[in-house]
Amino acid sequence: MPQKLLKSAHYIELGNYHYWPVLVPRGIRLYTYEQIPSFLKDNPYITDGYRAYLPSKLCLKSLFILSNETVNIWSHLLGFFLFFSLGIYDMTTVLPAASASRDDYVIYSICLFCFQVCMLCSVGYHLFCCHRSEKANRRWMALDYAGIAIGILGCYVPAVFYAFYCNEYWRQVYLIMVLAMILAVFFAQIHPYYLTKQWYSLRALIFCCVSVYxxxxxxxxxxxxxxxxxxxxxxxxxxxxxxxxxxxxxxxx
Incomplete structure (x- = not known):
């Protein structure tokens, strides 16, 4: 095929994104809102740059192209490396310098581990949400919501532990209540309608309640x-x- 036709085909695959200096692997193209499957249509105000109809291998390759999920993917991926590096720094420098107890190490480990899981779950969803299978899309979405719940748990555990350090009774009460709420969020995902658009407001309400608690x-x-x-x-x-x-x-x- 002549070079000029190859260049035209490349522009068609990229849509409005062909002005950006990106390399798109063979088999990947970007779609408009009207072209994507219904389970990807969450926000009509995002009109272009959608990845869709991809197998798992091409979903992974799309990590390095510019799409409307690029910022979501890389901000969470860099967030994971940030918390990972902070974990190493805290465990090897900050806590030993403060003569931290074993409980301090455990609490910091739980906190940073929860944040890392939250980041990785979000990376997974935003990377694989373009899978050609709606079932795979829903599974990654469920994992993303689970990661958010784990991230909230990581916020609560150190706050409650140190705020009620001298009051073991209330510390245990609040930690048990937080754990029970997170488990309730996990079990709610079992319901077949939990991840549907009809339950969008209910999902938002559940997470708001867990946060406002x-x-x-x-x-x-x-x-x-x-x-x-x-x-x-x-x-x-x-x-x-x-x-x-x-x-x-x-x-x-």
Whole structure:
């Protein structure tokens, strides 16, 4: 085939993305919203750049092309490596320097492991959601939701453990309740309608409830320490403000 025709065919495969300097493996093309299967149609405002109808091998190869999932894939993949490197740094430098106990090592390990699982599950879904099988798409979506639940668990465990370090009863109560909620989210996925578009609002509500639950132990901790004006509460508020106002500070903790 003449070079000019090959170039035209390459542009057709890339659609509006042919202006970007990307290499697309043979067998992969990008589709518009109207061209993709119904189970991929989540957001009509994203009009182009869809991968679809791919076997597993080409899903993996699509990791290195520019599509409308590129940012999702690489932000979570880099997030995984960030938490992995932070885990190594904390275990080999920060915790030994602080003379951490065995419990500290366990809690930090659980926290960082949960975050890494969350990142990898999201990478898997955004990479393989373009699989030609709807069943495979749903399985990866379920894994993504499971990863989100595990990530939420990773947020709760260290917060509850250290907030109620001197109150073992309430520490156990809150940890058991959080674990029960996460298990409930897992079991909810068994329902055949859980991953359908009809239950989208219910899925969002479930995760919102699991997240908002964190206000209960937070309010309890503030009350237990004498209210908002006590020094320890003020110090924690100041630290949280500094972490959010200057994200780089968060790497020190």
């Amino acid at each position: 964190g206000f209960i132990p937070t309010i309890h901790w503030i009350w237990q320490n004498g209210g908002m004006n006590t020094p320890i509460v003020q110090i924690c508020i100041l630290l949280i403000w500094k972490i959010y106002a200057h994200p780089g500070i968060g790497c020190l903790f």
